[in-house]
Amino acid sequence: MSNYVINHLKELESEAIFVIREIAAQFENPVLLFSGGKDSILLTHLAKKAFFPAKIPFPLVHIDTGHNFPETIAFRDQLVEKLGVKLIVGSVQESIDKGRAKEETGADASRNSLQIVSLLDAIEEYKVDAAMGGARRDEEKARAKERFFSHRDEFGQWDPKNQRPELWNLFNGRKNYGEHFRVFPISNWTEMDVWEYIKLENIDLPSLYFSHQRDCVVRDGVILANSEFIKLKENEEVVNMTIRYRTCGDMPITGAVESEADNLDKIIEEIATTRTTERGGRADDKRAETAMEDRKKQGYF
Amino acid sequence: MDYQDIELLRFTTAGSVDDGKSTLIGRLLYDSKSIFQDQLDAVEESSKSKGFDYVDLSLLTDGLKSEREQGITIDVAYRYFATPKRKFIIADTPGHIQYTRNMVTGASTANLAIILIDARKGMLEQTHRHAFIASLLRIPHAIVCINKMDLVDYSEETYNTIVSDFKSFSSKLGIKDIQFIPISALNGDNVVNRSENMDWYQGSTLMYHLETVHISSDHNLVDCRFPIQSVIRPHTLENQDYRGFAGRIDGGVFKPGDKVKSLPSGFVSTIKTIELNGEQISEAFAPMSVTMTLEDEIDNSRGDMIVRENNVPEISQDLEVLVTWMSTKPIQARTKVVIKHTTNESIGMVKELKYKIDINTLHRIEGIDRLEMNDIARMSIRTAKPVFYDAYKKNRQTGSIIIIDEQTNETIGAGMII
Numbered sequence: 143m144s145n146y147v148i149n150h151l152k153e154l155e156s157e158a159i160f161v162i163r164e165i166a167a168q169f170e171n172p173v174l175l176f177s178g179g180k181d182s183i184l185l186t187h188l189a190k191k192a193f194f195p196a197k198i199p200f201p202l203v204h205i206d207t208g209h210n211f212p213e214t215i216a217f218r219d220q221l222v223e224k225l226g227v228k229l230i231v232g233s234v235q236e237s238i239d240k241g242r243a244k245e246e247t248g249a250d251a252s253r254n255s256l257q258i259v260s261l262l263d264a265i266e267e268y269k270v271d272a273a274m275g276g277a278r279r280d281e282e283k284a285r286a287k288e289r290f291f292s293h294r295d296e297f298g299q300w301d302p303k304n305q306r307p308e309l310w311n312l313f314n315g316r317k318n319y320g321e322h323f324r325v326f327p328i329s330n331w332t333e334m335d336v337w338e339y340i341k342l343e344n345i346d347l348p349s350l351y352f353s354h355q356r357d358c359v360v361r362d363g364v365i366l367a368n369s370e371f372i373k374l375k376e377n378e379e380v381v382n383m384t385i386r387y388r389t390c391g392d393m394p395i396t397g398a399v400e401s402e403a404d405n406l407d408k409i410i411e412e413i414a415t416t417r418t419t420e421r422g423g424r425a426d427d428k429r430a431e432t433a434m435e436d437r438k439k440q441g442y443f
Numbered sequence: 444m445d446y447q448d449i450e451l452l453r454f455t456t457a458g459s460v461d462d463g464k465s466t467l468i469g470r471l472l473y474d475s476k477s478i479f480q481d482q483l484d485a486v487e488e489s490s491k492s493k494g495f496d497y498v499d500l501s502l503l504t505d506g507l508k509s510e511r512e513q514g515i516t517i518d519v520a521y522r523y524f525a526t527p528k529r530k531f532i533i534a535d536t537p538g539h540i541q542y543t544r545n546m547v548t549g550a551s552t553a554n555l556a557i558i559l560i561d562a563r564k565g566m567l568e569q570t571h572r573h574a575f576i577a578s579l580l581r582i583p584h585a586i587v588c589i590n591k592m593d594l595v596d597y598s599e600e601t602y603n604t605i606v607s608d609f610k611s612f613s614s615k616l617g618i619k620d621i622q623f624i625p626i627s628a629l630n631g632d633n634v635v636n637r638s639e640n641m642d643w644y645q646g647s648t649l650m651y652h653l654e655t656v657h658i659s660s661d662h663n664l665v666d667c668r669f670p671i672q673s674v675i676r677p678h679t680l681e682n683q684d685y686r687g688f689a690g691r692i693d694g695g696v697f698k699p700g701d702k703v704k705s706l707p708s709g710f711v712s713t714i715k716t717i718e719l720n721g722e723q724i725s726e727a728f729a730p731m732s733v734t735m736t737l738e739d740e741i742d743n744s745r746g747d748m749i750v751r752e753n754n755v756p757e758i759s760q761d762l763e764v765l766v767t768w769m770s771t772k773p774i775q776a777r778t779k780v781v782i783k784h785t786t787n788e789s790i791g792m793v794k795e796l797k798y799k800i801d802i803n804t805l806h807r808i809e810g811i812d813r814l815e816m817n818d819i820a821r822m823s824i825r826t827a828k829p830v831f832y833d834a835y836k837k838n839r840q841t842g843s844i845i846i847i848d849e850q851t852n853e854t855i856g857a858g859m860i861i
Binding site: 145146147148149150152153154155156157159160163164166167190191192193194195196197279280286287302303305306307308309310311312314316317318329330332334335 | 448449450451518519520521522523525529530532544545547548551552658659662664672673675676677678679682685687689690691696719720721726728730731732734745769781783784785786839840843844845847851852853854857
């Protein structure tokens, strides 16, 4: 007689697929928030598995800050074509041009929090009632308190002190008019789980995640890619380095790590021995101790 | 080690800061190298700025602004760590506010509960509560950690007294598997490494137990239950007639060729394929998410359930339930609510409140006219359409419901069907 156990990656996969199918069943206009990072690529892969042989029954939404890595955009377009799924692009540049969002100034200016405006606008325009994302609880301390089904009021705000209790596998997606949900099917995955699963399932990733040569600027200990979006401060110089990315946000705020890891096995080995968290290089989290919570309350992912 | 081939164990920790719960979690994370340097730096920094002369590991789990300001845990926090043998998810539940609501939430998905007792204080009212909720939610395994042994001179006698007190209380509860371990979370005795101070203790360390406790029979493998989440119809040329039922197995073992029955229609058919992403699965069991196709064209939809022909669940519109009340708004009999059970949803009516349970003494309080937040009580509910259920003690998935407020849509109660 066989032993009726599944390993932890299969259990996490099964949980995520259950949640993705619940979203499709409980909501009228769900979307998948696609950033081009490994977590949203994983989520898209799981969504494909959940509905096969049918196509993914909801569109991908990408909030384009205009500061994306070109590799991310190319990868996105390829994936969308391969899956035959609809893509909606919400543009931060458009929000700025329309006067809906105001560009930050100064050397550390970023468009990170401006995404909130474009995201909420897209949600309103397409009457989105559930936006699923690849956020994980192990990423950041405010995310450790997130539900799978996270309620947002009519202003898109999160109220962390008044969250719905979530019991067994019974997810309550009922809401009043104008409210919506953020749903996080891979809540329980860690960075290691994500990489192990990517290897197991042979999932394609943008080249950014693998070791490569790049012109960089080191600012406050964070390695940033040199690009047209970054203004050099005094005493800063451009250095060519061997790096890779552990997470993938906008070019001016995503820190790289020096790394020779050019394949999945080496990346997994590197993560197993690393002593910093993957968001440790994210300038957007370093603005205040509760920077993530503050943005999430306003409607950030 | 092959990280891809390890099991997942979900456990809850119950207790307050004073029991040394945060220290214990900190120790498990630290000794398994799951705390990163930048997290530790941040915690050291905050501890210093608050004027503490020690590193407050609770700042690792208390992530919200108001929690950090008030120094309390408000909400269930999930933490993750892995050893070469297993991956762990900790649902860390607070001991202060909304205690019952949070612990019930954390316990609903747990395989194991860690109950902490301060060796200096012995059994307290809150120990009764922890043990009762673990048994109410049918967590299959419990580990009672008698902590702060360093402060009672590692006394075997103190340990034995607490163990026997706990056993005499828990005999009324029916938790199947209870282990007792004397520990010092602060010094690490019997947490990850064996204690050199307690050679009278011959049992295993906490970590060893977490890594080896037998969890493969925690799911029901006998009674086949497959609630349908949705129907997959590709509408493409090559898959014109494809009709797959998507869902997660809640019990039993399903195989292609099995004779099955569909509820509520009662139609009988044979399983043609069980698959995921086009890959064929020869045996499907809980908690696998799969897509099932049947030999005959049966008009199933979301909320229906596929079961074995000769082993069907209870089918009824009248439910007897033990509920935990989770809303600040009290409830009375004759209130209309929404009931969610597996993938099924129905309007329901709370018909009668029967009795409340005093969770410290386990006594029944009869003659109640309302339930307040954190009350545990027995009620009867009438649903507008039939529910296909098993008793909670037989299956935690098909035996549980949530109660939703019809107006606010909030989850206001958690119920276990008797």
